[in-house]
Amino acid sequence: MNNLNKTIFIATATILLGGVSISIVSANSARDAIIEGFVDEAGMEASAERGKILFESNIGDGKPDTPSCTTCHGATALKTGMTRAGKVIEPMAVSKNPERFIDLKKVSKWFRRNCKSVLGRECTPQEKADFLTYMKSK
Amino acid sequence: MTKFILVLASSVFVLATPIVSVTANAESFPPIENQTVIAECGECHMVFFAEMLPRKSWLRILNSLGNHYGEDASIDSGPLKEIITFHTSRASDVLNIRGAIKWREGLNKGEAPERITTAPRFIRKHADNDFAQMWTKFKVASKADCLACHKGATRGQFDDD
Numbered sequence: 001m002n003n004l005n006k007t008i009f010i011a012t013a014t015i016l017l018g019g020v021s022i023s024i025v026s027a028n029s030a031r032d033a034i035i036e037g038f039v040d041e042a043g044m045e046a047s048a049e050r051g052k053i054l055f056e057s058n059i060g061d062g063k064p065d066t067p068s069c070t071t072c073h074g075a076t077a078l079k080t081g082m083t084r085a086g087k088v089i090e091p092m093a094v095s096k097n098p099e100r101f102i103d104l105k106k107v108s109k110w111f112r113r114n115c116k117s118v119l120g121r122e123c124t125p126q127e128k129a130d131f132l133t134y135m136k137s138k
Numbered sequence: 139m140t141k142f143i144l145v146l147a148s149s150v151f152v153l154a155t156p157i158v159s160v161t162a163n164a165e166s167f168p169p170i171e172n173q174t175v176i177a178e179c180g181e182c183h184m185v186f187f188a189e190m191l192p193r194k195s196w197l198r199i200l201n202s203l204g205n206h207y208g209e210d211a212s213i214d215s216g217p218l219k220e221i222i223t224f225h226t227s228r229a230s231d232v233l234n235i236r237g238a239i240k241w242r243e244g245l246n247k248g249e250a251p252e253r254i255t256t257a258p259r260f261i262r263k264h265a266d267n268d269f270a271q272m273w274t275k276f277k278v279a280s281k282a283d284c285l286a287c288h289k290g291a292t293r294g295q296f297d298d299d
């Protein structure tokens with residue numbers, strides 16, 4: 001690498017890394033605001049432990065093909081999942097996928113759909129807060 | 139930032155994608171550009187081509203998204219309207235392009251298959267051993283996972299095997 005190339009390389013790497021850390025910081029605050037919103041609505045502290053149980057339990061009160069969140073999302077929060085039509089779903093754990101749970105519209109849409117599919121009803125604000133708190137801790 | 143990664147990723151993608159030759163005889167489908175359709179219908183599977191089913195099928199499918207093949211795929215009424223218009227105006231019995239014409243062949247008048255994978259052209263094209271072998275070899279989870287066997291499926295190309 002000659003000097004000019006080196007400079008360009010370092011400059012590019014700096015911009016890249018700088019951009020990544022800024023976007024992670026703003027993703028984190030967007031996610032925290034969403035979680036806080038559900039905690040406020042629930043009127044009680046969230047529990048990662050309860051969130052884990054919701055995610056991993058075989059509930060089966062909704063549609064027969066989807067008894068559990070893990071039917072599609074993979075066996076654990078860290079694993080890649082798959083839709084019934086074969087499309088890959090990236091892991092839910094925030095450590096694996098920093099872009100998780102940063103858009104309230106997206107989060108609300110999927111809670112509505114997936115809770116109906118698995119529980120046969122909408123999730124409560126408390127369940128939502130628990131679930132997101134668990135995924136944030138993983 | 140995201141834009142930069144996107145540009146980077148798509149240039150890698152273009153480089154890595156093999157060039158698929160399209161024979162004069164095969165149908166191909168214009169790529170889907172409607173952003174609402176891409177956002178709402180591409181989350182759980184590839185965005186299917188409207189040209190593969192007749193108008194009546196799409197009306198049934200899109201008016202019962204609350205129970206979509208055993209799943210809740212419901213969407214807001216605003217985007218839903220746009221998605222219905224998109225699909226019905228490109229349906230196999232409406233649009234006169236090669237792909238649509240091929241997919242209307244073999245349909246009785248008023249017949250409305252529930253799925254692409256139960257439409258006459260799908261059944262005819264996937265009846266032989268090649269399909270069965272690929273199914274086993276690639277461990278395909280669903281017939282609707284076109285991409286498992288057709289690498290060019292999202293670009294509307296199905297003659298690449």
